[in-house]
Amino acid sequence: MYLLFGKQKAVLLDTGATKRTEDFPLYKTVESLIKKFAGIEKPELFVIHSHYHTDHYAGDSQFSGKQNVTLVEPTGAAMREFFAFEQWPNGEAYFDLGDRNLTIIPTPGHQEDAISLYDSQTKWLLTGDTIYPGYVHVKNWSEYTKSIARLDEFVTTHEVSAVLGAHVETTTTPGEIYPIGTIYQPDEVPLLLASKK
């Protein structure tokens, strides 16, 4: 999950795999981070998703009906409407947080509604489950190939400081993954996939 602050708005990308507030007080954590890092004016929080898989939206219910929060439903239809994609998966969308602009790039393939985000401030490219250092699951190879080509073109025309996905299950031993439910991963592979100055 990534929490990005602009001058007027903040974005939470994905809400994780756990629904229960008792085990996973995500809203409370995000709220305290907003209090800590935001200026005098509390930014409006937009909850968005890298794609429509339950391990990325299970925490959504914690945000529903909360003040100063816009929860974009995780479905493809809601996402496309929110970002005003007219010819999905073509074109890009933009979301201005106030002196911090996000570019939304359609990257279906792992899942049909997947997006990647580029942050103008950190130059991060946030790729969700589309690409990360681990086992990447591809549902539609034809769409996936086109999405990777789209990302490849994007990184040649934009400065990218880091490519960051949404999963860290892999250990530093190639082919070895931590079992689901692991809460301590001392040998996990770094999330940072690539960087260039």
Ligand SMILES: [Zn+2]
């Ligand atoms: Zn996924």
Ligand SMILES: [Zn+2]
């Ligand atoms: Zn996932």
